[in-house]
Amino acid sequence: MIDSWTPADVSRTGQVVADWVWGWALSRGTPDPVTEPDGYRVDVGLPEHRVRYVLPDPASVGPRAAALTEPGTWLKVCGPVGRVRSALGSRWTIREPEYLMSTGLGTRPPTTPPAPYTVELHSTGDVHDVVVTTGKGWAAKGRVAVRGPAAVMDMVETDPAHRRRGLGSVVMSELSRVAASRGAVCGVLVATEEGLALYGKLGWTVDSPITAAHLATR
Structure with a gap:
């Protein structure tokens, strides 16, 4: 999918993009x-x-990028950097590659x-934080925002001192379990290069x- 992406994929990912944008805003x-x-x-405000x-x-990157001048403005474009770089121009700083990903959710035990x-769950409305702790502090954590049938996973992180112990998979x-219990049937996230392999192994x-x-x- 990554290497063979074409503009035709835009229509197939439209709903996933919408779910991610709205869920990310809810999460943040x-x-x-x-x-x-x-x-x-999204008016982030930072x-x-x-x-x-x-x-x-x-295809819409060129006109949009040309119209934006305010420092602290970000673009997230569905497409590989090779298709986007020339349309941005020299004013823009391109970050590391990211990947829009999704999966089906189903009922599962804790x-x-x-x-x-141990695992702790802290919920505020439709936003739920999972924290794996040793009792002295967090070792891994993540957040899910549930909006209708979609759930957006966000801010998944493992403390460097506790990596390679399967805690990311636990989170x-x-x-996923919490989101499904709240009625979500589809999970969505944007992964870094580092997280791509983990999420791929999880389906x-x-x-x-x-x-x-x-x-x-400036």
Whole structure:
């Protein structure tokens, strides 16, 4: 999928993109996304991440990038960097590759982590945080935002001192279980290059490569 991506894939990933944008905004506590003619705008409101535009079609990158000048503006484009780079121009800093991924969710029992770890769940409305802890602090964690039938996994992280112990898989399994118990049937996330292998082993598939770029703050 990654190497063979074509513009025809845009139509197949439209709903996944929409689910991710709305779920990400819910997870991060931003205002609701605004639908634009070429995609979505999210007013993030942070000094180095003021606003982001998510574009499902790489063909719209050139006009959108040319119209943006404010430092702290981000673009997330569904398409490989080779299709996007020339349309951005020299003002934009391109980040490491990312990948839009999805999977089906189903009922599953709670996951038991290896000793001495335990799993905690903290929920606020439709946002749920899973924390794997040793009792002295977190070892791995992640968040899921559930919006209707879709659940967006976000901020999945393992402390470097606790890596290679299967804790990332524990977090993802628990996030999926919690989301399914709240009625979600599809999981969506955007993975880094590092996370791509883990999620692939857990049954997630790539819907589109993502090219991320930003206008640096001064």
